[in-house]
Amino acid sequence: MNFFDETSPDRINETLMRFLYGRILLREELPFSDEELRDSAAVRSAGVLRVNGRFVCNRCENNEQQLFASFSCFRCKRESCHYCRHCIMMGRVSECSELFEASSEHETWPVHNSSLSWEGTLSPWQAKGSEAILDAIDKKGELLIWAVCGAGKTEILFRGIEKALTLGERICIATPRTDVVLELAPRIKDVFPEVKVSALYGGSEEKDCPGQIIISTTHQLYRFKQAFNTVIVDEVDAFPYSYEQTLQNAVKKAARTNALFIYLTATPDKKLKKRAETGKLQHVKIPRRFHGRPLPVPKFKSSWNWHKELKKGKLPKPILNWLRTLQETDRSGFLFIPSIKLLETFLPSIQNIFPSAESVHSEDPNRKEKVLRFRNKEIKLLVTTTILERGVTVPKLDVAVLGAEEDIFTESALVQIAGRAGRKADDTNGSVTFFHHVKSEAMNRAVRQINLMNKEGGK
Ligand SMILES: [Zn+2]
Ligand SMILES: [Zn+2]
Known part of the structure; x- marks a missing residue:
């Protein structure tokens, strides 16, 4: 039953509060007139507060002073209106911004009985x-x-x-x-x-x-x-x-x-x-994957002085062997490299013997497209920095890390990288190789962690 007519103040207030419940929004983000807002029960506050001479952002709660800047403000006409740089990507919050909120502690949502429509089974x-x-x-x-x-x-x-x-x-x-x-x-x-x-x-x-x-x-x-x-x-x-x-x-x-x-x-x-x-x-x-098979355990392979070899424009022998083996199979490969700079110097020599290899890194504008082509098997080998350590699942995948001892490859990064291999039920055994000049503690810990999970999962 509808107790309100569409335009009555009660009705508008209800719509407005529903829009705002559980949120804290800038005036600019609210599709309501000043009058409607004035008559509503919404709570308003300043975007940036000055507490004991220190700025605090009321939206992101940032209070690091170096993350506040000032500008000559058109709205409040002040020469230096301060704003929060920390959450600027979500729209500017400044001293003269107004934030609106409505507590939703007691707001109710629909009750759904048996809403799950899923036929699968859990391991x-x-x-x-x-x-x-x-x-x-x-x-x-x-x-x-x-x-x-x-x-x-x-x-x-x-x-x-x-x-x-x-x-x-x-x-x-x-x-x-x-x-x-x-x-x-x-x-x-x-x-x-x-x-x-x-x-x-x-x-x-x-x-x-x-x-x-x-x-x-x-x-x-x-x-x-x-x-x-x-x-x-x-x-x-x-x-x-x-x-x-x-x-x-x-x-x-x-x-x-x-x-x-x-x-x-x-x-x-x-x-x-x-x-x-x-x-x-x-x-x-x-500790077990959904398909019930253990995690692939990384193998360590010494690649003595890999840094120097790359500088001379040479591919280290162990890497060369890994690339050749990959080339002879129908599998795809991920090769992780410690930095974008190394990636750029290294890629041409790889492409010499592996023409379908591509590189991708965090600042690459074609990142999404390349990952898609890799998933579609148009790219057989993707040379990458740690950005692809999480989330990407590709069937029939072998994984290698060059310079696994470098600081960027933390224990968790290495576990995540190893976790790219063997994820599909029909290919649970991808290979994971850590090429290194020396062994790091993070490498040892990562392998220990994986072995431990495999042991617990085997019980
Ligand atoms: Zn902020
Ligand atoms: Zn201002």
Whole structure:
């Protein structure tokens, strides 16, 4: 029943509040008139505050003074109006900006009974993770899902999300990377066809009121406040989330008071590991891939003085052998290199013997297109920096790292890189080779970690 006529002030206020619930938005982001806003119950605040002579951004909560700058402002006519550089990519927040918010602590969402439309089955290990999440949905708090690369972590979430929806809850899956949002959103929409699912990332066109399930980059959470009953943080150890305190604060701020936080990762950082191992953080390990086969264990191969050889424009012999072997098979290859600079000097000599090789790195404008061609097998060998250490799944793949002892290849980077191989049920045994001048502690730890998971998964 509709108690309001479409244009009555109550009706407008209701629409406006619904738009704003659980969010903190700039005046410019609100499709309402000043009059409508004035008459609404929305709470307003200044974009940038000065507290004891120090600036604080009210949206991203940044308080690092060097991240504030000033400009001659057209709106407030001040010569130096200060703004936050930290969250500038989401639209400028300055001293004269107005932010609007509406607490959604008590806002209700539709109750969905049996909303999950999925015919698949979980592996025994996945089922264990799924049970832990179901349990956590009741208890709230924090839960770490420590799942090896290729464990099938998306499916692990399905039942838990379904249960949260039967309670009329709102759920967010946050990830540091846009490609994950793009990959995940259609899958979630597919299995929850009745529920409104929104994908949020830099440049996404979501002008409407976002849905009951949000798939978002962690950055987009700056715009949320007290919105979610459950926040799932995917790849909790990945850059930039793991390095930026403000992103971690944004995740906390986006959650309601008594919320559940689920952290997903194959490679928890030291802090998470320690909290899990000392019993301070509830956790469940998924040491086996969905197909039931163990993780490929990296092999170390000495490539003495590889640096010097490359400088002379020569390919080190062990690499040459690896390339030749790859060439004779129907497999694809990933070759990881420590830096973009090395990548550029190194590529021509590879292409000499391997004409279909391509390179890709973080600043490459054709990155997406090349990865697509690689997936389609038009490119047989992709030489790359660590940007492809996560997320890319290609069948029949062998992986190698040149200069595995370099600092950029941390334990978790090496575990993620090794985790690219053998992910498909019909090809579980890709090879992983670490070429090195000397062995690093990170290399040893990565192999130890993989062996440990294989042992636990074999029980
Ligand atoms: Zn800010
Ligand atoms: Zn101003």
